[in-house]
Amino acid sequence: MNKIELNSLTLKELKKYMISIEEKAFRGEQVFSYFNRNKKLDIEDLKILPEKLRMYLIENTKINKIDIYKVFASKIDNTKKYLFSLDDMNIIESVAMEYNHGLTACISTQVGCKMGCSFCASTKEGLIRNLTPAEMVNQIYMMEKDLGKSISNIVLMGSGEPLDNYDNTMKFIDIIHDEKGHNISLRNITLSTCGVVPRIYDLAKENLPITLSISLHSPFDNDRKKIMPIANRYSIEELIKACKFYSEMTNRRITFEYTLINNVNDRDKDIKELIKILEGLNCHINLIPLNPIQEFEKDRPSRENIERVQARLSKSNIAVTIRREMGGDISASCGQLRRTVTQSNDNKRF
Known part of the structure; x- marks a missing residue:
């Protein structure tokens, strides 16, 4: 029988668990704060608990821990890339980025990814497994302890598809x-998805004031299918309909991530159609110049062309920015560094 993972439980679940083992509910709050405010994991050191309860928890539950495997610090900005080792010897990655508005963490929600986007390094080995809530929160806590700073913004945009690991992501x-x-x-908190349409409806009904970010990358179904397999399941029409539902339910502006690929999705007809499909939707477009990877033989557009696309969208009264590139010297983009390391260490292990 699998032991319950204690630091993957919400406060409500921990209180319920304590009652189930004939303890007072407030013991659950003490354990929860120990994990998530004090950022500690050794139950034996939680002296506020009676010794009998500590021994019971040590023997009957599991505490999920992750370790820093390697840290890479950018020499061009204050970006840090972290590789973490998990209990099962898998590797995940996170990025800490400093902005004027505070410290932002980009974290992973899965080991690998099954979505198969052609320009994304994190999906090339497929999905290995989902991360637990504890493995997600501990990415935050480990980076904070290493940096000696508090993280103020979280982006679920590392390896994995958050909506493919829906329940654990919601618990996180x-x-x-x-x-x-x-x-x-x-x-x-920003949640980035390649467009798992049924889960966008589910997320809308949660009515959480988080920011939803959609990886769009083309306004044409046929072209989107070539670079994003998810488009074979859900059409752009279905995706935009779900986005409108989300926006109406939450009254939140949606961000569309649009990776610019030279002569693939940056043509005049692409931008014209993009403007058309987003008409009337409260949204913002984040233009991302392609980060080339070995398995995707396409180029990033010229700076002139990137700025031309931005100007065209702006002229059509669509909020648009060009993503500031962070940590370019440490492979800070999604999945790049982890894949380099795993390939040199027996593919998936170290």
């Missing part, structure tokens, strides 16, 4: 937001 958000723990504002 609950845990990291709880005032008894990290207490981060929901408005400071």
Whole structure:
């Protein structure tokens, strides 16, 4: 029988668990704060608990821990890339980026990814497994302890598709937001998805004031299918319909990630159609110049062409920015560094 993973439980679940083992509910709050406010994991050192309870938890539950495997610091900005080793010897990665508005963490939600986007390094080995809520929150806590700073913004945009690991992702958000723990504002959390349409509806019904970010990358179904297999399942029409539902339910602006690929999705007809399909939707477009990878033989557009696309969208009254590139000298983009390391260490292990 698998032991319950104690630091993957929400505050409500921990209280319920304590009651189930004939303890007072407040013991659950003590354990929750120990994990998520104090960022500690050794139950034996939680002396506020009676010794009998500590021994019971040590013997009957599991505490999920991750370790820093390697840290890479950029020499061109304050970006840091972290590789973490998990209990099963898999590797995941996270990035800490410093902006004027605070410290942002980009974290992973899965080991690998099954979505198969052609220009993304994190999907090339497929999906290995989902991360637990504890493995997600511990990416935050390990980076904070290493940096000696508090993370104020979280982006679920590392390796993996958050909506493909829906339940654990929702629990992660609950845990990291709880005032008894990290207490981060929901408005400071961004969830990025390639467009799992049914889950966008589910997320809308959660009515969380987080930011939803959609990886779009083409306004044409046929072209999108070539670079994003998810488009074979859900059409752009279905995706935009779901986005409108989300926006209406949450009253939140949606971000569309648009990776610019030279002569693939940056042509005049692409931008014209993009403007058309987004008409009337409260949204923002984040233009991302392609980060070339070995397995995707396409080029990034020239700076002149990138700025031309930005100007065209702006002229059509669509909010648009060009993503500032961070940590370019340490392979800070999604999946690049982890894949380099795993390939040199027996493909998936170290």
